[in-house]
Amino acid sequence: MKQISLTQFLIEEQRAKGNIKPDLRLLIEVVARACKAISIAVGKGALGGVLGDAGTGNIQGEAQKKLDVLSNEILLEANEWGGHVAALASEEMDHSYPIQNEQCKGGYLLVFDPLDGSSNIDVNISVGTIFSVLKSPEGVAQPGDDAFLQPGTQQVAAGYTVYGPSTMLVLTVGSGVHAFTLDRELGSFVLTQRNMQIPEDTKEYSINASNARFWEPPVQRYITELQAGKEGPRERDFNMRWVASMVADVHRIITRGGIFMYPLDSKTKAQGGKLRLLYEANPMSMIVEQAGGAATTGRERILDLQPQKLHQRVPVIMGSKNEVERVTGYHK
Numbered sequence: 001m002k003q004i005s006l007t008q009f010l011i012e013e014q015r016a017k018g019n020i021k022p023d024l025r026l027l028i029e030v031v032a033r034a035c036k037a038i039s040i041a042v043g044k045g046a047l048g049g050v051l052g053d054a055g056t057g058n059i060q061g062e063a064q065k066k067l068d069v070l071s072n073e074i075l076l077e078a079n080e081w082g083g084h085v086a087a088l089a090s091e092e093m094d095h096s097y098p099i100q101n102e103q104c105k106g107g108y109l110l111v112f113d114p115l116d117g118s119s120n121i122d123v124n125i126s127v128g129t130i131f132s133v134l135k136s137p138e139g140v141a142q143p144g145d146d147a148f149l150q151p152g153t154q155q156v157a158a159g160y161t162v163y164g165p166s167t168m169l170v171l172t173v174g175s176g177v178h179a180f181t182l183d184r185e186l187g188s189f190v191l192t193q194r195n196m197q198i199p200e201d202t203k204e205y206s207i208n209a210s211n212a213r214f215w216e217p218p219v220q221r222y223i224t225e226l227q228a229g230k231e232g233p234r235e236r237d238f239n240m241r242w243v244a245s246m247v248a249d250v251h252r253i254i255t256r257g258g259i260f261m262y263p264l265d266s267k268t269k270a271q272g273g274k275l276r277l278l279y280e281a282n283p284m285s286m287i288v289e290q291a292g293g294a295a296t297t298g299r300e301r302i303l304d305l306q307p308q309k310l311h312q313r314v315p316v317i318m319g320s321k322n323e324v325e326r327v328t329g330y331h332k
């Protein structure tokens with residue numbers, strides 16, 4: 001069977017379908033190239049001398065791993081010269097990064113979590129990169145942090161790369177969700193699934209159950225019902241999975257269904273939740289919705305939220321539609 005590369009797919013989206021503009025296509029190519037470089041670094045593991053702590057912290061007070069810092073640099077460098085963005089922002093940088101060189105400036109804003117699932121780096125478990133593309137506000141010569149404070153509905157593209165047994169790039173430009181697998185010999189991403197769809201119903205849930213005593217009553221009720229299985233009100237057994245890399249957990253859900261939750265709890269309430277809105281919750285919500293799923297905070301649709309801060313955190317409930325609607329309903 002003839003293989004379709006990411007490049008060919010994007011050209012078709014642009015030329016035949018008119019779904020994307022040429023500069024957005026090129027921006028996605030730059031991000032994909034950077035993700036290939038990150039995939040190589042992650043794949044080397046201990047042999048690359050890249051495991052362990054960097055000895056620094058990010059603005060959220062988290063210790064940075066060497067690979068967090070390296071992945072951030074790779075994405076930054078690639079896009080600084082890529083010519084398609086006006087500014088970048090990242091989990092690993094306190095503030096956004098405007099492109100200074102006028103010749104390299106483009107019309108988009110790129111925001112990313114360069115290496116999601118940092119706690120899994122040193123134990124050889126899947127990690128990933130999450131990214132979101134917004135339009136740079138018109139008439140703003142030097143976009144700062146404020147330019148990024150756009151609701152998720154404004155995203156023109158979102159994607160993630162999961163560095164697992166194979167490296168996969170999952171992408172949406174607003175017309176479905178498509179998955180590409182990295183052919184390591186050829187060094188190119190090959191289309192391996194078009195139009196991924198999340199089943200509306202599921203028997204699998206994903207939550208860090210060690211936080212149970214900190215959850216709010218609606219989430220406690222929902223999980224207790226799932227755990228009661230056949231004998232409980234749901235009248236069927238549910239299975240549980242928690243990788244602790246959002247990219248890997250959500251990738252499983254996009255592939256075979258399920259519900260992923262990092263809900264509000266009394267531990268993270270003061271900061272608004274655990275996961276970050278602009279570079280974790282929003283891009284993943286766009287992907288999940290484009291695949292027929294739903295994504296809420298328990299109270300509101302994530303994509304409708306008006307961000308207040310670059311590193312804002314939010315509660316996250318996403319995946320199979322009927323389950324997300326049920327637990328959201330319990331909050332009402």
Ligand code: AHM
Nearest residue numbers: 115116117118119208244245246247
């Ligand atoms: P990170 O971006 O610093 O890696 O943190 C986000 C990660 C998510 O990938 C994952 O879902 C969650 O944190 C795991 O949290 P916990 O260790 O509390 O289970």
Ligand code: MG
Nearest residue numbers: 113116117280
């Ligand atoms: Mg993360």
